[in-house]
Amino acid sequence: xxxxxxxxxxxxxxxxxxxxxxxxxxxxxxxxxxxxxxxxxxxxxxxxxxxxxxxxxxxxxxxxxxxxxxxxxxxxxxxxxxxxxxxxxxxxxxxxxxxxxxxxxxxxxxxxxxxxxxxxxxxxxxxxxxxxxxxxxxxxxxxxxxxxxxxxxxxxxxxxxxxxxxxxxxxxxxxxxxxxxxxxxxxxxxxxxxxxxxxxxxxxxxxxxxxxxxxxxxxxxxxxxxxxxxxxxxxxxxxxxxxxxxxxxxxxxxxxxxxxxxxxxxxxxxxxxxxxxxxxxxxxxxxxxxxxxxxxxxxxxxxxxxxxxxxxxxxxxxxxxxxxxxxxxxxxxxxxxxxxxxxxxxxxxxxxxxxxxxxxxxxxxxxxxxxxxxxxxxxxxxxxxxxxxxxxxxxxxxxxxxxxxxxxxxxxxxxxxxxxxxxxxxxxxxxxxxxxxxxxxxxxxxxxxxxxxxxxxxxxxxxxxxxxxxxxxxxxxxxxxxxxxxxxxxxxxxxxxxxxxxxxxxxxxxxxxxxxxxxxxxxx
Amino acid sequence: xxxxxxxxxxxxxxxxxxxxxxxxxxxxxxxxxxxxxxxxxxxxx
Numbered sequence: 281x282x283x284x285x286x287x288x289x290x291x292x293x294x295x296x297x298x299x300x301x302x303x304x305x306x307x308x309x310x311x312x313x314x315x316x317x318x319x320x321x322x323x324x325x326x327x328x329x330x331x332x333x334x335x336x337x338x339x340x341x342x343x344x345x346x347x348x349x350x351x352x353x354x355x356x357x358x359x360x361x362x363x364x365x366x367x368x369x370x371x372x373x374x375x376x377x378x379x380x381x382x383x384x385x386x387x388x389x390x391x392x393x394x395x396x397x398x399x400x401x402x403x404x405x406x407x408x409x410x411x412x413x414x415x416x417x418x419x420x421x422x423x424x425x426x427x428x429x430x431x432x433x434x435x436x437x438x439x440x441x442x443x444x445x446x447x448x449x450x451x452x453x454x455x456x457x458x459x460x461x462x463x464x465x466x467x468x469x470x471x472x473x474x475x476x477x478x479x480x481x482x483x484x485x486x487x488x489x490x491x492x493x494x495x496x497x498x499x500x501x502x503x504x505x506x507x508x509x510x511x512x513x514x515x516x517x518x519x520x521x522x523x524x525x526x527x528x529x530x531x532x533x534x535x536x537x538x539x540x541x542x543x544x545x546x547x548x549x550x551x552x553x554x555x556x557x558x559x560x561x562x563x564x565x566x567x568x569x570x571x572x573x574x575x576x577x578x579x580x581x582x583x584x585x586x587x588x589x590x591x592x593x594x595x596x597x598x599x600x601x602x603x604x605x606x607x608x609x610x611x612x613x614x615x616x617x618x619x620x621x622x623x624x625x626x627x628x629x630x631x632x633x634x635x636x637x638x639x640x641x642x643x644x645x646x647x648x649x650x651x652x653x654x655x656x657x658x659x660x661x662x663x664x665x666x667x668x669x670x671x672x673x674x675x676x677x678x679x680x681x682x683x684x685x686x687x688x689x690x691x692x693x694x695x696x697x698x699x700x701x702x703x704x705x706x707x708x709x710x711x712x713x714x715x716x717x718x719x720x721x722x723x724x725x726x727x728x729x730x731x732x733x734x735x736x737x738x739x740x741x742x743x744x745x746x747x748x749x750x751x752x753x754x755x756x757x758x759x760x761x762x763x764x765x766x767x768x769x770x771x772x773x774x775x776x777x778x779x780x781x782x783x784x785x786x787x788x789x790x791x792x793x794x795x796x797x798x799x800x801x802x803x804x
Numbered sequence: 805x806x807x808x809x810x811x812x813x814x815x816x817x818x819x820x821x822x823x824x825x826x827x828x829x830x831x832x833x834x835x836x837x838x839x840x841x842x843x844x845x846x847x848x849x
Contacts, residue, residue: 302836332812339819493805500809500816543834549827557824560816714834 296361296790297460297644299537304465306547309534311468311623313525313555314475316396316592319620322519322559323566324587327499329515330506337507337516338556345732346520347552348724349688351717352695353526354544355705357535359798361791363634364529365776367536369786372699378691379635381772382529385683386631388764389528391659392672393625394452398445398664399424399593400617407600407610416597421669428666431752433760441664449656451622456629456648460537464630468623475619479558482612483565486572489603495571498581499563514739517732522680524555525624527688529631536634540794545713566591569599569609576602592617629655641783670752674760677749681740682765689733696726711801 299305326334360367365379412419421427426438455463506512574581600610637647702722709717780786
């Protein structure tokens with residue numbers, strides 16, 4: 281929080297930006313959490329793992345792991361008021377590499393995430409012209425992406441992806457240059473309501489399609505036996521964990537822009553339940569549409585249910601072609617993907633920009649350009665090519681496990697067991713918040729979270745190590761899978777050895793004042 | 805839709821959307837105290 285006195289002492293450009301209201305923070309945090317995964321991942325995960333019965337592990341995961349880990353991020357970001365590397369550094373010198381690791385993970389995610397948004401932009405237009413004709417699958421990998429038969433890295437560029445991707449990056453840079461309030465908060469306050477309205481219309485329209493009820497029936501019919509399967513519980517915890525975008529710097533960064541006296545847990549509850557609320561909505565909309573798809577194809581819902589890229593770019597185009605007012609469904613669906621993706625991409629980029637700002641002491645504009653231009657170049661060089669789909673697939677699969685999941689496990693163990701900072705963070709949360717986080721919170725973060733994250737991680741490592749992912753060539757996996765994952769960790773550690781300069785935010789009078797004020801409040 | 809599927813749909817909506825309503829109500833009961841913040845902070849600096 282800036283005050284009249286320290287505002288006069290520091291140059292205006294040197295002050296840390298803050299969200300001008302709690303509402304804007306909540307909106308931006310929801311925008312970040314609600315992403316592609318809510319729309320294309322949750323419905324299938326729920327369907328595959330017990331249908332209606334999945335609600336039980338899902339709610340358990342939300343309450344016992346998702347929300348507690350979200351509050352851990354909030355406490356660190358808000359108490360130590362910094363980007364991930366700076367906040368962890370202030371927590372303890374030895375924790376700084378965790379922050380840089382998270383920054384690098386965000387870089388990898390940003391470069392491929394933007395590509396999917398670019399595809400969705402094109403598909404919004406294709407929905408009007410019905411560009412895929414009768415063969416959505418052949419169109420996607422053939423005419424549109426021109427996917428090469430050989431897996432590897434090539435530089436045969438596909439103009440139909442290059443241009444929309446460039447546009448996505450230009451829009452992102454414009455938003456990020458404008459800063460926390462005029463850029464991030466404003467973009468979220470436009471994109472998120474738009475996303476919600478479009479998506480609600482889409483869901484309502486899907487419910488009126490013939491066969492929609494069969495889709496819902498398939499989605500909600502419980503398979504109680506699934507509850508005895510540990511894999512189903514792991515799926516619930518894994519999904520909640522990825523869905524809330526915890527433990528890779530985003531929520532640490534956003535909460536560092538909050539004013540000192542902010543109800544952290546009260547705001548976080550709204551964010552977490554909004555994210556899940558959107559997922560339930562997506563499950564209803566997606567399965568109503570899949571019910572229609574099965575109805576037209578004369579098969580069962582289980583035959584057509586898919587997730588991810590297959591759902592968005594193959595199943596939905598098929599639905600768009602067959603449904604009454606199909607073009608409208610397409611525009612609403614792909615438009616929703618664009619807006620949900622953009623608000624998440626913004627938050628991912630902010631993790632990197634904030635870190636560079638804190639480390640260099642640069643202003644908003646130079647830091648944004650220094651981050652987003654190289655990121656955009658890497659994205660534009662590697663992905664809008666005939667082999668881009670392979671690089672995207674493998675980067676996504678590996679960074680999720682060896683970046684986000686492994687990073688979260690190490691972070692939780694380090695903070696809870698090595699540095700033993702949870703009691704301090706619990707006190708910080710309770711200083712201003714309406715929902716108190718005491719011993720139960722500490723137990724969930726220190727004991728349950730590492731067990732669950734460890735279990736999921738071990739299973740994933742076994743799966744990835746036992747057979748080549750997707751049958752891709754080993755040298756390709758060695759570079760873009762294992763090599764990339766290892767490099768992130770090594771670079772993260774190395775970056776923590778680069779000294780913080782005199783102009784960096786490590787010695788920031790504004791932070792000293794913030795810390796002193798917090799101490800005074802705690803003593804009261 | 806089968807009875808059990810309808811029941812679970814309603815339970816899912818009630819718990820998750822109901823949770824959201826409760827979270828919003830809780831937050832509304834604890835408004836931001838922006839107004840007195842600068843006065844409170846100024847003396848100690």
